[in-house]
Amino acid sequence: MRTRFQQEMEELRDKLLRMGGLAELAVDRACQAYSERDLTRCQLVLENESLINIAERDIDERAFDILATQQPAAVDLRFILAVTKINSDLERVGDQAVNIAERVMDMIELPAADLPVDIPRMATAVGAMVRRALESFVDGKAELAQAVLEMDHVVDRMRDEAFIMLVRTMNERPQVTQQALDALLVARNLERVADHATNIAEDVIFWVLGADVRHHALTVAPQPARPERQEQ
Amino acid sequence: MRTRFQQEMEELRDKLLRMGGLAELAVDRACQAYSERDLTRCQLVLENESLINIAERDIDERAFDILATQQPAAVDLRFILAVTKINSDLERVGDQAVNIAERVMDMIELPAADLPVDIPRMATAVGAMVRRALESFVDGKAELAQAVLEMDHVVDRMRDEAFIMLVRTMNERPQVTQQALDALLVARNLERVADHATNIAEDVIFWVLGADVRHHALTVAPQPARPERQEQ
Numbered sequence: 009m010r011t012r013f014q015q016e017m018e019e020l021r022d023k024l025l026r027m028g029g030l031a032e033l034a035v036d037r038a039c040q041a042y043s044e045r046d047l048t049r050c051q052l053v054l055e056n057e058s059l060i061n062i063a064e065r066d067i068d069e070r071a072f073d074i075l076a077t078q079q080p081a082a083v084d085l086r087f088i089l090a091v092t093k094i095n096s097d098l099e100r101v102g103d104q105a106v107n108i109a110e111r112v113m114d115m116i117e118l119p120a121a122d123l124p125v126d127i128p129r130m131a132t133a134v135g136a137m138v139r140r141a142l143e144s145f146v147d148g149k150a151e152l153a154q155a156v157l158e159m160d161h162v163v164d165r166m167r168d169e170a171f172i173m174l175v176r177t178m179n180e181r182p183q184v185t186q187q188a189l190d191a192l193l194v195a196r197n198l199e200r201v202a203d204h205a206t207n208i209a210e211d212v213i214f215w216v217l218g219a220d221v222r223h224h225a226l227t228v229a230p231q232p233a234r235p236e237r238q239e240q
Numbered sequence: 241m242r243t244r245f246q247q248e249m250e251e252l253r254d255k256l257l258r259m260g261g262l263a264e265l266a267v268d269r270a271c272q273a274y275s276e277r278d279l280t281r282c283q284l285v286l287e288n289e290s291l292i293n294i295a296e297r298d299i300d301e302r303a304f305d306i307l308a309t310q311q312p313a314a315v316d317l318r319f320i321l322a323v324t325k326i327n328s329d330l331e332r333v334g335d336q337a338v339n340i341a342e343r344v345m346d347m348i349e350l351p352a353a354d355l356p357v358d359i360p361r362m363a364t365a366v367g368a369m370v371r372r373a374l375e376s377f378v379d380g381k382a383e384l385a386q387a388v389l390e391m392d393h394v395v396d397r398m399r400d401e402a403f404i405m406l407v408r409t410m411n412e413r414p415q416v417t418q419q420a421l422d423a424l425l426v427a428r429n430l431e432r433v434a435d436h437a438t439n440i441a442e443d444v445i446f447w448v449l450g451a452d453v454r455h456h457a458l459t460v461a462p463q464p465a466r467p468e469r470q471e472q
Binding site: 189 | 304307308311313314317318321324325328407410411414417418421424
């Protein structure tokens with residue numbers, strides 16, 4: 009039989025996963041809205057932000073209650089601290105989806121422009137990072153989390169390329185400056201979602217291995233690369 | 241005589257304040273570097289990032305140790321959770337200072353351009369927000385934290401104005417597109433520092449009043465406005 013404590017811990021985990029699902033969905037929708045110039049999807053993203061905010065508060069309160077009433081130790085304490093940090097990151101992923109939706113709403117008002125940037129490809133890579141970060145949390149698998157840290161460099165490169173190409177576009181075709189700037193900011197927002205996925209992966213490693221991988225090499229096996237907690 | 245627990249709590253508070261000082265200094269330096277096109281200050285900001293990262297880890301470890309060994313309750317537990325959240329926000333303020341310094345390094349390579357944006361004025365407003373947020377933490381004053389939430393709207397407006405003016409500049413003077421984009425991204429980074437100050441203020445209110453002001457009106461007196469936890 010599960011104890012009251014085990015039950016509360018499982019509920020906390022499930023709530024965080026549901027919140028993760030909401031945040032992922034928001035980013036997906038915002039990127040689809042970009043591809044299809046779809047105002048309805050943008051509005052859905054804006055409307056659903058409040059659900060993510062409510063979920064964040066609920067999870068923080070549950071974590072606080074468990075800490076206050078159960079005084080968990082060691083691995084359970086690390087798990088709860090990881091949950092509160094992942095919770096903040098997921099809420100910020102939701103904020104990024106809102107930012108993207110707002111950029112898309114700006115773009116839809118302007119004439120469509122053919123731009124040298126593959127936002128859907130970037131969105132696919134970033135979505136995979138968020139999904140894997142959450143999977144690594146569910147399974148408590150540090151190796152999976154480590155893979156997320158490595159994917160971050162790929163997304164950084166995509167953002168740098170987008171940046172270079174879109175600035176060139178602004179110079180060569182001033183009539184689409186605003187659209188190019190909107191696309192550049194969408195690329196930047198996606199890169200920041202990737203950074204949050206990276207933060208989540210680091211928190212999973214902290215929880216699983218009991219080691220803080222932020223800003224320094226891990227000293228216990230398996231030895232991951234030297235990730236930097238980042239937010240661009 | 242102070243107990244061991246009180247001593248640990250005071251040390252945690254002092255460490256967080258020192259970290260706040262480092263983060264503030266980094267933003268100040270990055271903005272001075274912008275005004276004076278000063279490469280040396282940019283490099284100082286990049287070099288000092290590791291100090292902020294080390295401080296973040298140290299504070300998280302201390303908080304974990306206190307939770308694990310002292311099992312604090314009620315207001316002390318809320319204080320420690322607030323510290324871990326403020327800690328993350330301060331580290332991200334440091335990241336923003338690095339982003340600004342990198343933009344400035346990009347600008348210094350290009351011819352100086354006269355741009356319709358008052359970055360020093362924006363930096364002053366943002367610096368005041370961070371300072372007051374930290375003061376509200378030191379003094380445990382919810383009213384001071386509330387004032388920070390209200391200042392955030394002023395900075396948002398500055399960012400919006402900068403955005404409009406700089407996009408117009410890109411269109412009218414394509415030869416300074418890159419400089420205008422750099423300035424626009426600096427304005428955006430400053431606005432994000434303001435958002436972190438807002439997050440810190442919300443955490444102080446959570447600690448002091450035991451109420452979560454994120455995403456919903458506070459139901460206990462004094463009743464602040466309805467802030468939104470945000471990150472643009």
